[in-house]
Amino acid sequence: MTLAVFFGCTFIAFGPALSLFLFTIARDPLRIIILIAGAFFWLVSLLLSSLIWFIAVKASDPRDEALQRGLLIFGVMFSVLLQEAFRFLYYKLLRKAIEGLVALSEDGCSPISIQQMAYVAGVGFGLMSGAFSMINLLADALGPGTVGIHGDSQLYFLTSAFMTMVLIFLHTFWGILFFHGCENQRWWEIAAVVLMHLAVSGSTFWNPLYVGSLVPSYLLMAVVGRDVGRWIPAAPVGGRGPASLQLVPVRPGEGFWGLPPGDHRPLQGPEGDFQAGTGPDAVLTRWGY
Amino acid sequence: MSEESEESVPLLPLQQESMASALFNTDQNDNSERRRHDNSERRRNDNPGSETNGQPQNNIQQVVEDEEEDEELTLKYGAKHVIMLFVPVTLCMVVVVATIKSVSFYTRKDGQLIYTPFTEETETIGQRALNSILNAAIMISVIIVMTILLVVLYKYRCYKVIHGWLIISSLLLLFFFSFIYLGEVFKTYNVAMDYITVALMIWNFGVVGMICIHWKGPLRLQQAYLIMISALMALVFIKYLPEWTAWLILAVISVYDLVAVLCPKGPLRMLVETAQERNETLFPALIYSSTMVWLVNMAEEDPEAQRKASKNSTYDKQANQPQNGDAEPDDGGFSQEWQQQRDNRIGPIESTPESRAAVQALPSNSQTSEDPEERGVKLGLGDFIFYSVLVGKASATASGDWNTTLACFVAILIGLCLTLLLLAIFKKALPALPISITFGLVFYFATDNLVQPFMDQLAFHQFYI
Numbered sequence: 001m002t003l004a005v006f007f008g009c010t011f012i013a014f015g016p017a018l019s020l021f022l023f024t025i026a027r028d029p030l031r032i033i034i035l036i037a038g039a040f041f042w043l044v045s046l047l048l049s050s051l052i053w054f055i056a057v058k059a060s061d062p063r064d065e066a067l068q069r070g071l072l073i074f075g076v077m078f079s080v081l082l083q084e085a086f087r088f089l090y091y092k093l094l095r096k097a098i099e100g101l102v103a104l105s106e107d108g109c110s111p112i113s114i115q116q117m118a119y120v121a122g123v124g125f126g127l128m129s130g131a132f133s134m135i136n137l138l139a140d141a142l143g144p145g146t147v148g149i150h151g152d153s154q155l156y157f158l159t160s161a162f163m164t165m166v167l168i169f170l171h172t173f174w175g176i177l178f179f180h181g182c183e184n185q186r187w188w189e190i191a192a193v194v195l196m197h198l199a200v201s202g203s204t205f206w207n208p209l210y211v212g213s214l215v216p217s218y219l220l221m222a223v224v225g226r227d228v229g230r231w232i233p234a235a236p237v238g239g240r241g242p243a244s245l246q247l248v249p250v251r252p253g254e255g256f257w258g259l260p261p262g263d264h265r266p267l268q269g270p271e272g273d274f275q276a277g278t279g280p281d282a283v284l285t286r287w288g289y
Numbered sequence: 290m291s292e293e294s295e296e297s298v299p300l301l302p303l304q305q306e307s308m309a310s311a312l313f314n315t316d317q318n319d320n321s322e323r324r325r326h327d328n329s330e331r332r333r334n335d336n337p338g339s340e341t342n343g344q345p346q347n348n349i350q351q352v353v354e355d356e357e358e359d360e361e362l363t364l365k366y367g368a369k370h371v372i373m374l375f376v377p378v379t380l381c382m383v384v385v386v387a388t389i390k391s392v393s394f395y396t397r398k399d400g401q402l403i404y405t406p407f408t409e410e411t412e413t414i415g416q417r418a419l420n421s422i423l424n425a426a427i428m429i430s431v432i433i434v435m436t437i438l439l440v441v442l443y444k445y446r447c448y449k450v451i452h453g454w455l456i457i458s459s460l461l462l463l464f465f466f467s468f469i470y471l472g473e474v475f476k477t478y479n480v481a482m483d484y485i486t487v488a489l490m491i492w493n494f495g496v497v498g499m500i501c502i503h504w505k506g507p508l509r510l511q512q513a514y515l516i517m518i519s520a521l522m523a524l525v526f527i528k529y530l531p532e533w534t535a536w537l538i539l540a541v542i543s544v545y546d547l548v549a550v551l552c553p554k555g556p557l558r559m560l561v562e563t564a565q566e567r568n569e570t571l572f573p574a575l576i577y578s579s580t581m582v583w584l585v586n587m588a589e590e591d592p593e594a595q596r597k598a599s600k601n602s603t604y605d606k607q608a609n610q611p612q613n614g615d616a617e618p619d620d621g622g623f624s625q626e627w628q629q630q631r632d633n634r635i636g637p638i639e640s641t642p643e644s645r646a647a648v649q650a651l652p653s654n655s656q657t658s659e660d661p662e663e664r665g666v667k668l669g670l671g672d673f674i675f676y677s678v679l680v681g682k683a684s685a686t687a688s689g690d691w692n693t694t695l696a697c698f699v700a701i702l703i704g705l706c707l708t709l710l711l712l713a714i715f716k717k718a719l720p721a722l723p724i725s726i727t728f729g730l731v732f733y734f735a736t737d738n739l740v741q742p743f744m745d746q747l748a749f750h751q752f753y754i
Contacts, residue, residue: 028368029371030368032372032375033368033371033706036703037703039699040699040700040703043699043732046743046754047732047736047740049743049754050739050743051735051739054738054739054742057742069750072746072752073752075743076747076754132695132744133748135691136690136691136692136744136748137748156751159751160751200753201753201754204753207750207751
């Protein structure tokens with residue numbers, strides 16, 4: 001307990017997300033607003049799902065343990081579905097926002113692309129989800145106590161921190177994947193996101209058998225991260241993509257992160273060399289257009 | 290000493306906060322609106338004696354273009370302004386929540402203010418509800434009365450009275466309340482301190498605060514002081530308002546804010562309109578402004594100064610100089626220190642008629658490095674205070690603790706964002722309280738009663754959603 005556990009768990013859970021925030025989001029006011037709005041949407045989805053759960057619990061017998069557990073599982077599944085529904089709503093809102101931004105800018109370019117918004121929205125969802133899962137635990141970790149004194153797992157704080165970190169990353173990747181699917185009308189991507197989310201939440205039902213929840217989640221994160229990473233072009237995006245993206249040109253010279261290309265290492269393309277991985281033509285061929 | 294003086298918290302700080310909240314909930318719009326005003330005035334004047342940029346401006350077309358550019362520029366700068374307000378609001382809330390969580394003084398019940406005479410320790414719930422409604426009614430009528438008094442004083446140009454009032458309230462906040470705060474912090478951390486050191490610290494803190502707020506000072510220092518006094522005031526409210534009363538007051542004051550700023554006969558609207566007619570800014574001690582670059586004299590002393598020299602100037606926030614009547618050599622507020630500061634910031638620049646004409650001829654959307662500082666946004670201190678009261682009360686009394694606090698925080702920020710968006714669309718003074726407080730209250734009660742049990746169960750079983 002005490003400070004060591006507190007700081008350790010805080011940095012495990014929020015360290016990567018904080019660095020993502022500091023290096024890619026904090027410098028741009030528009031991204032900060034999108035982040036907070038994403039957090040807000042996640043919060044609203046949580047509110048509605050806990051309302052449903054609350055009603056179900058109040059309508060049932062509080063002494064029946066199995067029923068309560070069943071209701072909780074139902075609550076979790078319903079919450080996951082609602083979160084994805086709100087992600088879709090947020091996508092719709094951001095589409096409209098992009099049109100507004102384009103109309104209001106002088107050079108007809110939106111200052112931010114839908115891919116960047118997808119990333120920031122994912123981080124927003126992830127941060128809020130992680131914060132709600134972890135903050136009360138961290139506050140308790142500061143105080144006196146012994147973990148697992150009544151026979152529960154002694155790794156509670158640590159595994160919670162790791163689970164939170166993996167969920168934040170997953171939300172980020174799901175955000176990108178989801179928006180990409182919505183943009184290009186690839187419904188299988190959207191379905192994949194929903195199913196993955198259900199799977200990860202479902203795997204936590206194995207807790208405290210942590211090998212059943214943490215290991216699959218990390219594997220899933222590695223897989224999704226690698227796939228999403230392959231799809232994020234290092235070259236300027238937007239103006240050279242498929243027809244649906246053509247509507248929203250982004251200022252040339254900006255990579256995905258808004259940095260000029262060459263400022264960061266572009267992600268490895270399937271060909272395995274960076275030269276072919278950059279440049280607009282490579283983007284087109286990689287996306288199959 | 291702290292115990293007996295708390296009971297009778299005098300009228301003055303309450304007046305200050307009522308003025309702040311009631312009035313300036315958003316004057317953000319003064320910037321663009323008045324700039325448009327001045328642009329069109331200048332265009333139509335075409336007066337060679339006036340302080341224009343040395344170019345004849347009698348082009349109606351240019352007025353229209355300017356207005357379109359204004360619209361674009363306003364909305365284009367929208368995100369930056371939102372962040373310029375997010376940061377101080379967040380800081381104020383962080384200070385309040387940190388204090389509430391660590392210093393137990395502010396969550397201990399030590400009596401109530403004289404404005405909320407009815408107690409909430411009653412036997413029945415009905416009685417408690419009734420008492421809290423009465424308390425809220427009394428408090429809101431006190432606020433209404435003082436706002437109307439302020440508007441009347443302003444209308445009849447009793448500036449000295451208003452300034453005296455403001456100075457006394459900021460004196461109280463900066464010296465007395467901060468002394469109590471410091472004492473409680475020392476008690477919490479068990480720090481031994483002698484009176485002499487404390488006297489020195491408080492004296493320095495208070496005097497520098499008075500100078501920064503009412504006169505001139507570095508922008509960041511002034512902003513920091515405004516945040517600190519808002520936090521102190523919010524802490525006083527959190528301590529002395531009983532629970533149900535506090536929530537009711539928050540709800541009622543956001544309704545009042547809506548009415549007072551938007552209704553044609555609302556006191557705040559009349560105040561803003563009178564200030565605009567007279568081409569003055571409102572009281573700088575009660576508004577948080579995100580930028581202060583140019584100092585311009587007030588209307589009565591210098592009618593010429595009304596016409597801004599450059600399209601992108603912001604307002605003065607120092608109302609005192611001309612009010613005092615004794616004019617310094619009229620350098621238009623561009624004193625020596627200001628010149629030096631400007632030279633340090635952006636290099637020595639002297640504006641000649643040719644250079645001004647050249648600047649005028651530039652396309653207006655050229656991004657200069659001064660952009661972030663040129664267009665400021667303003668938020669009344671009362672808004673800071675009530676946002677912090679909401680979040681502070683949430684962290685003090687919620688069973689959900691940090692989840693509830695976080696939810697209220699996000700809700701308030703989103704409300705502020707929406708308010709600024711509406712401001713960019715409607716371009717007139719808007720109340721900043723209603724949307725944020727509504728969201729905040731909804732999220733507080735929903736999170737505390739619905740989400741918290743759910744999250745508790747999830748954490749117990751270590752399920753993740």
